[in-house]
Amino acid sequence: MATNSLAAGYVLVEGYPSVEDYRNLREQSGLSPRNEEQATKSIAGSWYGVYIAEETAPTKAVAMGRVIGDGGWYFIIADMATLPAHQRKGLGDVVLKKLLAEIERRAAEGQAYVTLGADPPGRKLYMKNGFQDTMPDTMGMERHVQGQGQDQ
Template sequence: MRYVLRHDVPSVETYIDIRLAAGLSRKSSQAATVGLSNGLFSVVVYLDAAPVGIGRIIGDGGCFFEIVDIAVRPEHQKKGLGDMIMRALMRWIHENAPSTAYVSLMADHGTPKFYERYGFEASLPPKKSGMSLRIA
C-alpha cells in the first residue's frame, strides 16, 4: 500500500470520522469547525485519495504547543502511520517552536511508550500531575 502524508487540515467530516473510527471521543461539527480553523499545523495521511490518518498541533505558537488528534483508521494501524504522523509533527515543532516552549500531549489508549520515542515523559506526582476537564 502506498501512503502519502500531506500538510493538510482535514475536513470536519474526515476529522470526526477518523477520530471515531480510531476510538477517540466524539467532537461536534461546531467544535470541529472552530478547532480545525485555529490549529497551528495539521497533517492527513492518504491511501490514494482516501484519508486514513490525522494529527494536529494546537497552541499559542510561542510558549505552549499541544500535540492532539493522533488517529489512524483501525484497518491501517500497525503499518507505521502513527510514526509517520509524529515525525511530521515533531519536525514542525523543532523548526517552529522557540527555545523554552512547552510541548504537551495526552496519551490515550495506553500509548505512553509510543510517545516516549519522540522525547515525551510522563507527568507524574509529586513533581507534576496531568489534569483535564471535559465539557460535556
C-alpha cells in the first residue's frame, strides 16, 4: 500500500538529519557505513532533502531521502532509508513523493531526468512512483574511488 499522507504521530521536515542521525540511519537500515567527513560533505553538497521524525522528537530523523542535482535537469535520489522499527508505514513513500515534487517544482522548464540505484528493498516503492528499469537501453554502471579528503 502506497500512501500520500503521513502516518499519525510523524512530522515531515524539509532539510537534512544531523550527521549523527544520517550515519545512524544508513547503518541501521543496512546501507554501507559512512564516516563523519563523508556524511558532513554529502549533506553540505546535496540539492534538497527531507526527513521524517516522530512528533515527540521532531529533530530525530527516523526516515530520510535526499537529492543530488544540478538544479537544471539532472537529479539523483540518494539515501532513501527508514529505521527498521518505522518501516512499512508509508514513510519512504512520503519522502520519495516529496523529493519528486520538489524536483518538479524547481527544475528548469523542460524534461528533467531523475535517476537512482534501486536496492531490492526499495524497488517496488520506486516502481510505484513511476521509476523504470533502464535496461536494456542503458546499463547502470558504478566504480569506487578512494577519496583523499583534500579540498585544496
